[in-house]
Structure formats: structure tokens, C-alpha cells
Amino acid sequence: MRKKSSAPFIILSCALILSLSAVAQDMKYSNRNTLPEIGVVASDAISLDKEMIIGDAVMRQMRGQSPIIADPVLDEYLQDLGNRLVVHADNAKFPFQFFWVNNDAINAFAFFGGHIGVHAGLMRRADNESELASVLAHEISHVTQRHIARRMQAQKRASPLALASLIGGVLIAIANPQAGMAAMQAGSAASAQLQIDYTRSNEQEADRIGIAMLARAGFDPKGAASFFSTMAEEYRMVSRPPARLLTHPLTETRIADARNRANDYPRRYLPINKQFELAKARIKSRYSFDADYSLEYYQAAVEQQAQRSREASLYGLTLAYMRNEENKKAQKILDELLEKDPTNLFYLDAATDIYIALGEPLKAVEMLKPHVTHNPRNQVLALNQANALISAQKYDDAIILLKDFLLVKKDYQVAYQMMSEAYQKAKRFSQMHQSKAEVYALYGAYNRAVDELQYAYNFAGDNHLQKQRIRARIKQFRDQEDRLERL
Structure with missing residues (x-):
């Protein structure tokens, strides 16, 4: 994701x-x-x-x-x-x-x-x-x-x-x-x-x-x-x-x-770090290379006989296949990687995206469930599970998971963006605008955040408690803006 x-x-x-x-x-x-x-x-x-x-x-x-x-x-x-x-x-x-x-x-x-x-x-x-x-x-x-x-x-x-x-x-x-x-x-x-x-x-x-x-x-x-x-x-x-x-x-x-x-410290001869190699492959395959070159690069890397990190090359090839919408080929490689390392977050993330791309988000939900139960506030597991739940139209479950995650990582914009999407699809428009307001606030766009909260207020209807919370949040945003101006 x-x-x-x-x-x-x-x-x-x-x-x-x-x-x-x-x-x-x-x-x-x-x-x-x-x-x-x-x-x-x-x-x-x-x-x-x-x-x-x-x-x-x-x-x-x-x-x-x-x-x-x-x-x-x-x-x-x-x-x-x-x-x-x-x-x-x-x-x-x-x-x-x-x-x-x-x-x-x-x-x-x-x-x-x-x-x-x-x-x-x-x-x-x-x-x-x-x-x-x-x-x-x-x-x-x-x-x-x-x-x-x-x-x-x-x-x-x-x-x-x-x-x-x-x-x-x-x-x-x-x-x-x-x-x-x-x-x-x-x-x-x-x-x-x-x-x-x-x-x-x-x-x-x-x-x-x-x-x-x-x-x-x-x-x-x-x-x-x-x-x-x-x-x-x-x-x-x-x-x-x-x-x-x-x-x-x-x-x-x-x-x-x-x-x-x-030279003042002992030399350390460290083994190849798998997580580093996987992160580097992800950077290359998803961000540094275009889709066609990424596929060519990692196909060649996997074919090479002598490699220091074959798993990272296979993972890079998986991501390249996904970018080129060849998800079945990606899934075949990833199944082998997960069999050897079933708790690896890099692999679980890619597997979730593949299931969603293939129209099988509930399989992703079931795959992630034991991992989320064991580590519910890990950002990779929580956000991938929420993404799968939204794709499976289980919006309330996704919202509960995202709310819990945001209690410990309140400034993570991806979570608020997903929350906004879940509320929108659930047709809970007041909450949708409140989530959008948080995204704008994370960008420092406090005026637009206040605008979103005004929309949220209008959708709140007779829910007086929610209106009170919205008014309080508007005041907080304006206070933050004033504090910056006073600097």
C-alpha cells in the first residue's frame, strides 16, 4: 500500500x-x-x-x-x-x-x-x-x-x-x-x-x-x-x-x-540486512524507476546467478509486475516469499494490494487478521487491513480500526485519508468532512480545514454533541494559526 x-x-x-x-x-x-x-x-x-x-x-x-x-x-x-x-x-x-x-x-x-x-x-x-x-x-x-x-x-x-x-x-x-x-x-x-x-x-x-x-x-x-x-x-x-x-x-x-x-571503534562485519535490501528494492521498483524499466531491471536481476539478495530481487520483480498490472505473476512469486517468511511486513503489504487488485479483498482481510490481532497498532498491518476492509465494503470495521490506530499516531495523513474515504462510502458525510479537515490541518491549511468543519457542522443535523465537538475543533485550528502568527 x-x-x-x-x-x-x-x-x-x-x-x-x-x-x-x-x-x-x-x-x-x-x-x-x-x-x-x-x-x-x-x-x-x-x-x-x-x-x-x-x-x-x-x-x-x-x-x-x-x-x-x-x-x-x-x-x-x-x-x-x-x-x-x-x-x-x-x-x-x-x-x-x-x-x-x-x-x-x-x-x-x-x-x-x-x-x-x-x-x-x-x-x-x-x-x-x-x-x-x-x-x-x-x-x-x-x-x-x-x-x-x-x-x-x-x-x-x-x-x-x-x-x-x-x-x-x-x-x-x-x-x-x-x-x-x-x-x-x-x-x-x-x-x-x-x-x-x-x-x-x-x-x-x-x-x-x-x-x-x-x-x-x-x-x-x-x-x-x-x-x-x-x-x-x-x-x-x-x-x-x-x-x-x-x-x-x-x-x-x-x-x-x-x-x-x-578506527577508534571495533570494526563490525555485519551480514546483509534483509530489511534494508527490501526497502531499497521498494524504492527502486516503485519510486526511482518507471514501470517498464523496473520490470526489465528486476527480470535481469533475478536471472543473474550471483546475487547477494535474491529475495530482494524477487520482491522488486513482484512490485514491478504489480505496476504493470500483471498481478497473477506477482502473486506466484509472492506466495513463495511468504511461505519462507510469513510475517514479513513488506510481503504482507504487497499481498494485500494483489488481493485487492484481483477483486478478492476478503482474502486479504483473513490473511492479515492473525497479524493484526497480535500487533493491532502496527501501521503496516492496521492500514493494510483497513484498506482491505474498505475494498470489501466493511466500512464500519475499517473506521473502528483506523480510529484505534490514530489514537497512537495522530499525525499520519494516510490514515485520515482512508478514514475520509470510508466515511464517504458509508454516506456519513459529517464525519467525512471532519476527517478531511484533519488532512488539511496536517498540511497547515487551517482555513480550508475550518471550511471542511463548517460543512461537517451543516451535516450534523440535530446531533448537538457532535456540533459542540466541531465548534471546539474549529477553535483549536484558529488558535494554532494565531500561535504561528505570534511567532
Whole structure:
């Protein structure tokens, strides 16, 4: 099961907010190894509470205007990987949210409030899970070290006007991303040397802390250096490096430093991670390749004799057959995969989609039932079961399942979209409009959310309790909008 935004792509990355206007130059790092004292660092520039408010607002903006991949299977994998790192991070002040961006650039980015985005293109080029984890650890370190807030503090010391421009640019970007990026760039142009010096410190610090985190979490600490080397080699001869190299410049010094730091930890020789290989195959087959090429690519991969992950190739071929509406061929492969690994979420998700495509959603319901009973709030199982129930016209059952899921994951837009569909098909129009309002609110479109609630109010009839709840939710949305304006 998958849903994705098709809106234009706009990125608000930690690196962009740090205004790296001169990062294409060959920079040498400072030899200073002492970490700055954190905790109260930059607290007078921006508080943790305000950072979370801004981060939430930017995330809502991105949902509405960026090609974020809303794919429960990939989301589950990425969040699990990120959480395995975060538990070994110091100074993690809030829950982290990891998400995918449907863009083939090699890039990842962090911004206020523990939000970390990963481009599909970065996953496609990573050779193993330690390399992917090294990028996440680096971005987590940007957040835990509060590099954005510290950048603001540095700007405040240099010029209060520059700081005002930088904060203003972030807030403008909530309403008008293009204007916001221009404002941030203009606001920091007056202190170019400060930007360069501060960026060197940020990157060195994030590398050092990230590699330590990587080792503590059980990954190969050499993952960072190997990924650096792969990127540097691939783009050595190109005139314009990818976004990742522009915002995180790779010098020979930085690569050597990563290797040296990794040598401080025991080398880990990890087996091929099946979940990583399956996630990579899903990225390629569903998002990176077009339908025809995906089929050709995975047919060739399966035919190759020597493969490091035959199951991932078979899974990629299954998805390619599904994209080309050859569902019977897909089902034949998937039945064999499920026989060997009956609880694998990647396989259960694909099997659900195949049953629905073949007009047999009740088979999907029965297949998923024992898994949902065992783990009712897992997003892959719950949302696939809800999707199958809606397809089987069991709308009330789907609604009950989705309500229960949203109690623990209240900001998952796919669930609200499915809830809206279930209410619409059940002809429960007041609830349908309330669900649509929640979707608009997740995009930061509070005016449209209020409009949907007004429609819901009109459909509520004599249900006074429901009308009271709708009025209360309208007030909450307006209060949220006012809070952002006051920032």
C-alpha cells in the first residue's frame, strides 16, 4: 500500500537554513576537538518549545508542498532505523520523526523539532544499512547539537538584524517557501566568513558525534567513510555536485577524518540486512524507476546467478509486475516469499494490494487478521487491513480500526485519508468532512480545514454533541494559526 504527494518539491533543510553559500570551496577543518557546551546554548535565540512549534509548522508545510512519500512500509523501516540510533544519542530533547522525499538527489536534511528527511536517491546509492545509518546519525547530531539555534546565536552576536532576517526567513517559508528561502539567503549574506567558520564546526561536530552514535548502536563505524568515498568518487568529474555535496562538502580531510575516527571503534562485519535490501528494492521498483524499466531491471536481476539478495530481487520483480498490472505473476512469486517468511511486513503489504487488485479483498482481510490481532497498532498491518476492509465494503470495521490506530499516531495523513474515504462510502458525510479537515490541518491549511468543519457542522443535523465537538475543533485550528502568527 502506498500514497504519495504530487505537489511541487520545496526543501527546508538544516543545511540550507545554515546558509551554506560558499560550501563549493575546498575547505579545511579546524583542529579544535572540544565540543561546545550545550543545553543552554542558544537558549536565548530560540527555546526548545519554540523550536518544536516551528518544526511542526514546517513539517505541515512540507506535507502540502513537497513530494513526501507516504508509504507505511518504508515509513516503518526508516522510523525503526532512526529510533535505533536516537536511543544512543545524547541530548535528544524530543521525539524524532523520519520521513522520505521522492527525489533522486543524494541528500538528507534535518530541521527544527527533530524532523529528518531522506531522499529516495540517497537510499538507492547506499550499499548497506551502516552507510544509510551513518547519514541518519549525522543528521540526528545536527538536531541534538542544536546547530540551527546555535547558528542563530552566532548571528545574534554578529548582528541582531541578521538574526531577525534568518528567523524571519524560516517563518516566511511557512507561508511562502520560495520567498522564505530568498529571505534566509539575503539575511545571512552580510556575514559570509562567519557562515563558513560556523559550518566547518557544525560538520566536524556532526561527523564526530554521528560516528560515535553509529558505533554505539551496533552498526559498522566505517559506514560514514565508505559512503563519503562512494559519493566523492561518483561525482569527482561532474561540474555540479549533488545537493548532499553542496550542503555537506566532502574534502579529502573530511574523508580521512571519518576513517580515523572509525578506527577508534571495533570494526563490525555485519551480514546483509534483509530489511534494508527490501526497502531499497521498494524504492527502486516503485519510486526511482518507471514501470517498464523496473520490470526489465528486476527480470535481469533475478536471472543473474550471483546475487547477494535474491529475495530482494524477487520482491522488486513482484512490485514491478504489480505496476504493470500483471498481478497473477506477482502473486506466484509472492506466495513463495511468504511461505519462507510469513510475517514479513513488506510481503504482507504487497499481498494485500494483489488481493485487492484481483477483486478478492476478503482474502486479504483473513490473511492479515492473525497479524493484526497480535500487533493491532502496527501501521503496516492496521492500514493494510483497513484498506482491505474498505475494498470489501466493511466500512464500519475499517473506521473502528483506523480510529484505534490514530489514537497512537495522530499525525499520519494516510490514515485520515482512508478514514475520509470510508466515511464517504458509508454516506456519513459529517464525519467525512471532519476527517478531511484533519488532512488539511496536517498540511497547515487551517482555513480550508475550518471550511471542511463548517460543512461537517451543516451535516450534523440535530446531533448537538457532535456540533459542540466541531465548534471546539474549529477553535483549536484558529488558535494554532494565531500561535504561528505570534511567532
